[in-house]
Amino acid sequence: MTHSDLSGSASAAGAPPALRLRGITKRFPGVVANDSVDLTVHAGEVLALLGENGAGKSTLISILYGLYQPDEGAVELDGRAVRIGSPAQALRLGIGLVPQHPLLVSRHSVAENLALGGAGGLFPARRVAGRVRELSARYGLEVDPDSRVADLSPGEKQRVEIVRALLGGARVLILDEPTSVLTPQEADGLFRVMRELKADGRSLIFISHKLDEVLAVADRVTVLRRGKVVGGVPTLGATRESLAELMVGRSVDFTRKRAGGPGAEAGALLSVQDLSAQGSRGLPALRGVSFELRRGEVLGVAGIAGNGQSELVEVLAGLHEATGTVTLDGQPLSGDAAGRFRAGVAHIPEDRIHSGTVPTMTVAENLALRDFGRAPLARGLARDLGATDDRARREVEAYSVATPGIHTPTRLLSGGNIQKLILARELAGQPKLILAVHPTYGLDIGATDQVHRVLLDRTAQGAGVLLVSEDLDELLSLSDRVAVMVGGSLLGPFPADEVTRESLGLLMGGAHPHSLPGAAQGGVVA
Amino acid sequence: MRFVSLSAPSTARAALVTLASLVTALLICALIFTLAGQSPAEVYGTMLRGTLGDATGLGEVGRRTIPLLLIGAGLALAFRAQFFNIGAEGQLLLGAVFAAGTALFVPLPGPLLLPAVFVAGFVGGGLWALIAAALRRVNVNEILSTLMLNYVAVALVTYLIAGPWKGKDVRGYIYTDTFPASTYLPTLPGSQVHWPTLLLGVAVALGLQWVLSRSTFGYALRVVGENPGAARYAGLSSGRVALLVALITGGAAGLAGAGEVAGIHHRLLEAGQISLGYGFTAVIVAWLARGNPALCLITAPVMGIILAGGDILKIDLNLPFRVVDIFSGVILLCLIASEVFVRHRVQWGRA
Numbered sequence: 001m002t003h004s005d006l007s008g009s010a011s012a013a014g015a016p017p018a019l020r021l022r023g024i025t026k027r028f029p030g031v032v033a034n035d036s037v038d039l040t041v042h043a044g045e046v047l048a049l050l051g052e053n054g055a056g057k058s059t060l061i062s063i064l065y066g067l068y069q070p071d072e073g074a075v076e077l078d079g080r081a082v083r084i085g086s087p088a089q090a091l092r093l094g095i096g097l098v099p100q101h102p103l104l105v106s107r108h109s110v111a112e113n114l115a116l117g118g119a120g121g122l123f124p125a126r127r128v129a130g131r132v133r134e135l136s137a138r139y140g141l142e143v144d145p146d147s148r149v150a151d152l153s154p155g156e157k158q159r160v161e162i163v164r165a166l167l168g169g170a171r172v173l174i175l176d177e178p179t180s181v182l183t184p185q186e187a188d189g190l191f192r193v194m195r196e197l198k199a200d201g202r203s204l205i206f207i208s209h210k211l212d213e214v215l216a217v218a219d220r221v222t223v224l225r226r227g228k229v230v231g232g233v234p235t236l237g238a239t240r241e242s243l244a245e246l247m248v249g250r251s252v253d254f255t256r257k258r259a260g261g262p263g264a265e266a267g268a269l270l271s272v273q274d275l276s277a278q279g280s281r282g283l284p285a286l287r288g289v290s291f292e293l294r295r296g297e298v299l300g301v302a303g304i305a306g307n308g309q310s311e312l313v314e315v316l317a318g319l320h321e322a323t324g325t326v327t328l329d330g331q332p333l334s335g336d337a338a339g340r341f342r343a344g345v346a347h348i349p350e351d352r353i354h355s356g357t358v359p360t361m362t363v364a365e366n367l368a369l370r371d372f373g374r375a376p377l378a379r380g381l382a383r384d385l386g387a388t389d390d391r392a393r394r395e396v397e398a399y400s401v402a403t404p405g406i407h408t409p410t411r412l413l414s415g416g417n418i419q420k421l422i423l424a425r426e427l428a429g430q431p432k433l434i435l436a437v438h439p440t441y442g443l444d445i446g447a448t449d450q451v452h453r454v455l456l457d458r459t460a461q462g463a464g465v466l467l468v469s470e471d472l473d474e475l476l477s478l479s480d481r482v483a484v485m486v487g488g489s490l491l492g493p494f495p496a497d498e499v500t501r502e503s504l505g506l507l508m509g510g511a512h513p514h515s516l517p518g519a520a521q522g523g524v525v526a
Numbered sequence: 527m528r529f530v531s532l533s534a535p536s537t538a539r540a541a542l543v544t545l546a547s548l549v550t551a552l553l554i555c556a557l558i559f560t561l562a563g564q565s566p567a568e569v570y571g572t573m574l575r576g577t578l579g580d581a582t583g584l585g586e587v588g589r590r591t592i593p594l595l596l597i598g599a600g601l602a603l604a605f606r607a608q609f610f611n612i613g614a615e616g617q618l619l620l621g622a623v624f625a626a627g628t629a630l631f632v633p634l635p636g637p638l639l640l641p642a643v644f645v646a647g648f649v650g651g652g653l654w655a656l657i658a659a660a661l662r663r664v665n666v667n668e669i670l671s672t673l674m675l676n677y678v679a680v681a682l683v684t685y686l687i688a689g690p691w692k693g694k695d696v697r698g699y700i701y702t703d704t705f706p707a708s709t710y711l712p713t714l715p716g717s718q719v720h721w722p723t724l725l726l727g728v729a730v731a732l733g734l735q736w737v738l739s740r741s742t743f744g745y746a747l748r749v750v751g752e753n754p755g756a757a758r759y760a761g762l763s764s765g766r767v768a769l770l771v772a773l774i775t776g777g778a779a780g781l782a783g784a785g786e787v788a789g790i791h792h793r794l795l796e797a798g799q800i801s802l803g804y805g806f807t808a809v810i811v812a813w814l815a816r817g818n819p820a821l822c823l824i825t826a827p828v829m830g831i832i833l834a835g836g837d838i839l840k841i842d843l844n845l846p847f848r849v850v851d852i853f854s855g856v857i858l859l860c861l862i863a864s865e866v867f868v869r870h871r872v873q874w875g876r877a
């Protein structure tokens with residue numbers, strides 16, 4: 001199927017593409033982020049932009065959205081050359097961006113937020129509300145203009161951003177890793193919206209590291225590597241394997257990585273008894289959670305966001321108050337986050353920008369966040385900058401963090417590279433327990449593979465991994481056992497080979513474990 | 527004209543913009559003088575001649591630079607931790623009070639008394655700022671609390687010199703008895719530049735720069751200031767950092783207060799005579815230094831010139847308003863407005 005089947009408008013043969021980039025080049029100190037990139041998108045077409053971390057995808061769309069100016073090259077809309085000087089101008093030209101991290105003011109309502117950022121100046125929230133309802137109904141966006149932004153889930157916030165772009169009359173809509181913050185259900189909802197928009201003759205540019213999604217929703221892919229376009233293919237006839245090969249230049253293995261976990265005879269590493277905690281809004285977030293994690297085991301925790309997984313991890317990491325008992329290696333685990341890290345608890349946090357790193361500080365400084373105050377990085381009250389730098393160089397090398405240098409602020413790193421930096425830091429000591437929340441969030445397939453191998457290596461050395469992920473494929477391919485969190489309670493854990501995507505999906509949605517097929521043999525411990 | 531945001535504003539750019547905003551402020555002030563019927567050339571000429579032109583003027587600049595340097599360096603550190611201390615004026619006064627109390631009433635042998643006076647000054651200023659840091663733990667904004675504590679400090683000084691500490695030889699003005707001579711600081715000949723405090727200020731500025739960039743505490747302070755979420759994640763206590771930062775910034779202001787009474791006045795007198803608005807002007811010193819205590823070694827004398835020059839103008843040209851306040855206000859406004867130029871490039875012409 002080609003784009004022209006889908007819309008009767010400008011994309012008919014001969015008409016210029018809705019968007020065309022010619023020879024776009026953007027250099028940053030030390031890197032060429034985009035190297036004479038040519039790219040076209042037609043009306044009524046979804047183009048997926050693929051590439052490894054740091055390939056230059058975000059830079060390219062920042063140029064399209066007027067955040068950066070290209071050093072060379074030209075942008076054409078419907079065959080006309082345009083200059084995009086600012087986001088406001090991009091909106092006026094009909095280019096909308098749904099950012100990876102929504103930029104909304106929490107205290108205000110949806111309509112107020114949208115009135116604030118209007119493309120054509122200010123217009124009152126009440127007028128906006130009507131248009132929001134109209135657009136929301138037309139594209140199945142389910143956005144309520146009167147709700148408070150603070151009460152919205154990540155998926156809802158994202159739909160608000162889509163509405164914002166549509167309000168501005170966007171004909172080209174760019175989505176930067178839109179699914180990384182979404183649950184599988186929300187992602188499916190987003191794809192439905194994208195198909196509606198496409199049927200309406202709009203053009204979409206979609207960035208994702210998840211190749212299944214790309215195959216499901218895109219018409220064509222363009223692949224970037226080190227800033228250059230290295231290929232483009234229609235998704236019709238493409239496979240995960242073929243796309244992966246195009247991206248990283250070698251074949252990538254997608255089969256289950258976990259050979260055999262530790263036997264039942266492996267001793268308990270982490271033992272959690274009757275853990276209860278309040279959530280941030282004073283509601284119970286954990287209700288009597290008990291489980292054991294064995295030495296060398298990967299225990300997966302599935303669940304729809306907001307069912308207590310974040311709190312469980314925060315409690316174990318020493319960031320959240322709770323009642324109940326937790327022991328690690330037979331010793332009671334208590335104290336603050338710093339003490340627990342020293343006791344062997346590593347934590348790959350959910351929010352890498354707001355808690356995992358200090359974006360204004362350098363790569364070297366961020367790598368020292370956990371142990372800047374101890375030998376060898378400090379002598380008494382003085383930091384040893386030489387030792388800090390030396391170690392940073394080693395870690396950057398070992399985890400192949402793409403950065404212009406160790407003294408670059410992490411703010412300037414691509415999303416995936418920030419994640420690698422966090423992993424390098426957290427796994428630098430020999431942690432006994434690794435709390436990993438979406439550890440491959442935003443990572444390209446090569447890096448994902450690398451992270452998976454690192455985690456599994458650590459289990460071979462006796463560490464236990466508590467893996468929280470919304471990506472069920474990841475959970476099933478890595479975990480020895482999988483538990484499900486629903487409403488603050490933990491169901492399971494179940495042996496990974498006795499559950500499926502579907503049964504987990506049902507449990508996440510609140511189905512009773514005993515009602516599932518196979519539950520009787522599965523040894524379900526609810 | 528449009529603003530294009532810069533991803534990585536350079537240090538050189540920040541320095542250039544800071545300098546440009548200072549020049550802009552002086553140009554705006556020139557306009558104000560013109561409107562007030564004065565020739566700007568004459569005003570600035572008088573200012574420069576009066577401050578940098580002779581030894582007396584330089585002495586006046588130096589005298590004002592001392593407290594500005596001490597306070598500014600402490601404030602620069604505090605701003606990096608996002609602890610917005612607007613109460614250095616009060617902390618300076620409390621430092622002066624503690625220093626005076628020690629000098630007047632603590633029976634220590636001569637050589638020990640002077641160090642004790644400075645230690646007391648540090649403690650007084652530090653404790654005053656600690657109140658604000660403690661209140662912050664119960665969610666009282668430190669901008670408000672430090673500001674309010676200024677007024678309390680002024681009232682406290684007035685109460686002491688008019689009441690329990692009132693001097694025996696008071697006529698007209700109120701003040702305490704003079705301190706024992708062993709607490710007098712030496713001054714550069716022909717000036718009121720009490721050079722031991724100046725040296726102390728240089729040491730504090732360099733020391734705090736070291737703390738910020740090389741010490742483990744400075745690292746924790748920057749994490750807390752730049753990303754509280756990461757501080758929590760790493761188990762760094764924001765509250766503890768704030769307490770220590772308050773102690774340092776308040777203590778530095780307290781040292782300045784001790785220096786003023788031991789170096790110049792030799793007694794505790796009215797608040798307006800101890801501090802010539804140093805606590806507020808030092809905010810500009812710290813801001814011009816963009817959070818680098820060592821850079822206060824440059825910015826404190828700059829503001830010292832403006833403070834001293836302003837006072838000279840008041841006398842020489844008989845200007846009807848407090849020129850210094852105009853300078854400070856305009857400079858501060860220009861600095862605030864200049865922030866946007868640090869992080870954005872301006873593009874001329876229509877798109």
Ligand SMILES: Nc1ncnc2c1ncn2[C@@H]1O[C@H](COP(=O)(O)OP(=O)(O)OP(=O)(O)O)[C@@H](O)[C@H]1O
Binds near residue numbers: 032
């Ligand atoms: N403002 C900047 N200053 C300096 N270097 C930058 C800047 N922005 C990006 N880079 C560098 O440019 C390269 C491309 O980064 P970009 O964010 O476009 O990658 P990406 O393809 O979006 O990666 P990811 O999949 O990890 O998000 C990286 O090497 C990055 O470090």
Ligand SMILES: [Mg+2]
Binds near residue numbers: 057058059414415
């Ligand atoms: Mg990116």
